[in-house]
Amino acid sequence: GENVEQHPSTLSVQEGDSAVIKCTYSDSASNYFPWYKQELGKGPQLIIDIRSNVGEKKDQRIAVTLNKTAKHFSLHITETQPEDSAVYFCAASRAGTALIFGKGTTLSVSS
Amino acid sequence: EPEVTQTPSHQVTQMGQEVILRCVPISNHLYFYWYRQILGQKVEFLVSFYNNEISEKSEIFDDQFSVERPDGSNFTLKIRSTKLEDSAMYFCASSQDSTLTGELFFGEGSRLTVL
Numbered sequence: 513g514e515n516v517e518q519h520p521s522t523l524s525v526q527e528g529d530s531a532v533i534k535c536t537y538s539d540s541a542s543n544y545f546p547w548y549k550q551e552l553g554k555g556p557q558l559i560i561d562i563r564s565n566v567g568e569k570k571d572q573r574i575a576v577t578l579n580k581t582a583k584h585f586s587l588h589i590t591e592t593q594p595e596d597s598a599v600y601f602c603a604a605s606r607a608g609t610a611l612i613f614g615k616g617t618t619l620s621v622s623s
Numbered sequence: 624e625p626e627v628t629q630t631p632s633h634q635v636t637q638m639g640q641e642v643i644l645r646c647v648p649i650s651n652h653l654y655f656y657w658y659r660q661i662l663g664q665k666v667e668f669l670v671s672f673y674n675n676e677i678s679e680k681s682e683i684f685d686d687q688f689s690v691e692r693p694d695g696s697n698f699t700l701k702i703r704s705t706k707l708e709d710s711a712m713y714f715c716a717s718s719q720d721s722t723l724t725g726e727l728f729f730g731e732g733s734r735l736t737v738l
Contacts, residue, residue, distance in 0.1 A: 613658075
């Protein structure tokens, strides 16, 4: 089955800096790669996703890149703000199967 | 904005007791899921449910677990005889389409503590 590895487990940045979180996956048939943000005491919430026919996707300060050959994908957050502080999870799935999550990255943005 | 709701928010139970966690998915969604998150660890897939039957389950989802959609709105997870290692946050999620095309919407979770 699919296995998703995520790094780093914790990330501390200064407000205004960029943050990058990286994930690798094992199943070459996976074709859907969402990123979820989990705030304290809440369930994960989708912030951006990318599918295998696209190499990069951007939504304001958030971007995701996908390298299918290397089986890795990354989340980039630019101009970080304190409200970006949360746990971020990457996930992967192939058609009709459940999302498999990485272990999460705790992002702390200090002002 | 429609949301997935879960009850209870926190349940404490004795080892060996049965527990039922309840979820009300978003009304027009067709796919339902249970995930769990042991404190500080990854979100782990348990089971997916579509068209009134289990469509996929993980190795965690053994005979102690069952799911049911008893009516048109609720989706439940039952743990027959709880073990200490079942202590975790359990998340229900729903989606309109399969994971290929549809976003999963998660509830806020039910924290289960087994003593």
